[in-house]
Amino acid sequence: MRNRFADVFYDLAKDDPRLCIVVADISPAGSIARFREEFPERFVNTGVAEQIMIGMAAGMAQRGLKPFAYTIATFALYRPFEMVRDDLCYQNLPVTVVGIGGGVTYSTLGATHHAQEDVALACAVPGLSVIAPCDPLEAEAATRWCATQEQGPVYLRLAKAGEPVLTADAPEPWEFGRLxxxxxxxxxxxxxxxxxxxxxxxxxxxxxxxxxxxxxxxxxxxxxxxxxxxxxxxxxxxxxxxxxxxxxxxxxxxxxxxxxxxxxxxxxxxxxxxxxxxxxxxxxxxxxxxxxxxxxxxxxxxxx
Amino acid sequence: MEHRVSNAFDRAAARARCRAYRRRILEISQQVSALHVAPAFSCTEITDAAYNGLMRRGADGAPLDVFLMSKGHGCMIQYVILEEMGVLERRDLDLYCKPGGRLGAHPDYGVPGIAASTGSLGHGLGIAVGQAYAERLKKTGVRIFCVLSDGELQEGSTWEAMMMAANLRLSNLVVLLDNNDFSGLERMSEAHRAFYPVLDKARAFGWEAAEVDGHDGGAIVEAVEGRAGGDRPMLVTCRTVKGKGVSYMEHVPIWHYRSPNPEEYRRALAEIEEN
Incomplete structure (x- = not known):
């Protein structure tokens, strides 16, 4: 999912100068590395500092950019929770918070890295859309939707890398907000x-x-x-x-x-x-x- | 100490404006039971200097630069300035904190002239960093003026923002620190002695920094316009008095969030006219 996210983000961002990515000391490899090389100013690493990652993303969105904030799910949502709530959701800004390692994906790192209540928490915040794709194809569709929507903040919960494709033969397409x-x-x-x-x-x-x-x-x-x-x-x-x-x-x-x-x-x-x-x-x-x-x-x- | 003031900023006119702003805030305080009078009086000259001395305006008079009130509880002064500019209407102020109105005790993004929803401390500077960075990416030349309280310097998030602003070389970001030495509970320099001095900390984080009398708008304008330049963000520590202009409010924590009663209101008005 992580790699598919990076590929799709790169494809969209190379043609849309408003798309930026703000990370907190972790980066999706692959295409995002290429994005950083080609568009260094639109890639910001705040370091081990998640509150400013979200705060900056909010300010950038207010001034016309479309930022994605990206880090491990626990640190994307829990550490800066009030920034997600106040800066993104209260102000209703089209920022996508990408949480990597949703659930107990990081299975050797202990509960500090388990986003085991992230979806419930995110669902509780007014105005925050919550998307959790099940495979790389859904991750692709969801990323595309997030990058092109203007309606408000999104928590995009991904796993990590190497998940199998499960939906290639699905009889229905991915559509935001629809089973x-x-x-x-x-x-x-x-x-x-x-x-x-x-x-x-x-x-x-x-x-x-x-x-x-x-x-x-x-x-x-x-x-x-x-x-x-x-x-x-x-x-x-x-x-x-x-x-x-x-x-x-x-x-x-x-x-x-x-x-x-x-x-x-x-x-x-x-x-x-x-x-x-x-x-x-x-x-x-x-x-x-x-x-x-x-x-x-x-x-x-x-x-x- | 005399300060050289840029030609556009007339100290006498600024004093008259600030007197009128304080009078208007007191007037509104009589409509509601609670209003952050003292925090607004503390940053009255700071906010006036930003709007009427520092921020550039377009041909239509609308500001080109951005003003962000990070200490959201100081927003009454911003409201009355926006009213004077015609950005907000008198009706907006009449309906302050009332049903049907759109102005609350903290600024709400979406209301004309309001750059961010603040109120929870330690959020504004991070947002301002993002705004300043976006303007640099867009090459607009827009500057972000952010009024921060000294209490907000106790939030870790503020220091994350301090770090990133300098890392990103945001020379279009100016922080005006309302250093009134009071948080909600007590005098900060007594309760948190190890936190001082502030100026050195800002410099150590890679900021250009200056300290001025925060009730002298001319000094604030000069500090910002007379900066060394380069690629650093700037912080101006403005020494202020919480409740400035009304003797019984000055340095008295209860006035952080209380409206004067009718007798207190009359006394406050009289003192403001004398200043």
């Missing part, structure tokens, strides 16, 4: 977003192997949530499942449950999220998700 069907099905509808989509599709495979017809939808835009799309899923399917790499409080699962309650939905509804806990565990991304209670095997077993 996207990745696989059609009739019995069960699974809603998911972000890098955990890989596991979600494995869950779907297991359910399919057990004879269920499984629909998988990408909720790449967590805010503004496609409420009509969620309502339709709750109405059209006997069983709706949410799988997300985010803390339970304020995440998508809780939001879908609220909509189900408000609309009197009758379907079975299950939600799987990260635990409401800090874990002291190191290993692969899958190891950490498992420590949080999330694995395809365990989820499928709970659903069958």
């Amino acid at each position: 996207r069907t990745l696989r059609p099905g009739r019995d069960v509808c699974v809603l998911s977003y972000g890098a955990i989509m890989d596991m979600t599709l494995e869950v779907a495979d297991r359910l399919a192997a057990a004879g269920r017809s499984v629909c998988v939808k990408s909720v790449h835009t967590v805010k503004p949530l496609d409420r009509a799309g969620v309502e339709a899923a709750l109405k059209d399917f006997a069983h709706v499942v949410v799988i997300e790499e985010c803390a339970p409080n304020g995440g998508l699962g809780m939001q879908v449950k609220a909509i189900a309650q408000e609309t009197g939905a009758h379907c079975r509804l299950d939600a799987f999220s990260l635990a409401d806990a800090f874990i002291h565990c190191y290993g692969s991304h899958a190891d950490l998700l498992a420590e949080h209670g999330l694995s395809a095997e365990r989820i499928a077993a709970a659903l069958l």
Whole structure:
């Protein structure tokens, strides 16, 4: 996702002099390095200083530029949270805050580097759009949208590099603010977003192997949530499942449950999220998700 | 000490303007129960010097440069100057902090003349750095004048911005520091002695820095226009008195956020006319 973001940003920025990138001591490699060489003034590294990264991005946007602020998700959102809230969202500026390593992607670095409640926090801030692509192709579409929109601030939650392409054959295109069907099905509808989509599709495979017809939808835009799309899923399917790499409080699962309650939905509804806990565990991304209670095997077993 | 003042800045006229601004702020203070009178009186001459001495104006009189009130609680002085300039209307000030109005106790971006939504301290300078950098990229020559409180210097974010402004060589950024020595609670130089002196810290961060009497607009204008030049941002430490011009408000923390009662209002008006 990181590399695809860099490629798309470079392609757009070479033709749009308003596009800038402000980073805090971390850089997407590849195309962004090329961008920095060709347009050194439009690449700013604030160093290990995230508050000024966001503050500067706000000031640049007010004076007509279109900045992306880019660093590890925890430091992009948590450290300068009040700058994101006041400088970007209160002032409604079209700045994209890119958080790398969303969820527990940085699986060996400890909870200081786990953006495990980032989506819930970002969703709580008025005016902040929250986009969490599930693969490089969605990252490309989302980056393109962020770079060309004027409506306001965005938190773009990416994983890191090397995620598999999952949506090449999706029957629906990526559209901001709309649920996207990745696989059609009739019995069960699974809603998911972000890098955990890989596991979600494995869950779907297991359910399919057990004879269920499984629909998988990408909720790449967590805010503004496609409420009509969620309502339709709750109405059209006997069983709706949410799988997300985010803390339970304020995440998508809780939001879908609220909509189900408000609309009197009758379907079975299950939600799987990260635990409401800090874990002291190191290993692969899958190891950490498992420590949080999330694995395809365990989820499928709970659903069958 | 006498200062050489640029021809355009008339000290007597500035004194008259500032007297009128203070009178107007006191008048508005009688419409509401709480108003940051003292923080505005502390930076009255600073803000007047920025608007009427430093900022360049286009043919239509509109400022070409940017004024950013980082100490958002000082915005009453900006409001009354914007009213005088015709950027805000009298009706806006009449509806200050009232339903249907658009002016609150802190500046709100989107209101004419307001460069940033401030109020939470330590945000304005970072935003000003971004604005100054954008103007340099666009090669407009626009300068950013940012009024900072000394209390904001205690925010770590301010020092991140100080660092980046110098790193980026933002010579189009001027900070006017309202150094009234009071934060909300107490006298800063007593409560936080290790923090001083300020001027040396700014210089150590790569800024050009000067110190002046912050109630002498001419001195402020001269310090900025007489700068050494080069590629450094500039900070002018303006020695000020919180509540300047009204004896019972000066250096008294309660006036950080209180409107005078009718008797106090009469006394304040009388003292301002004498100054």
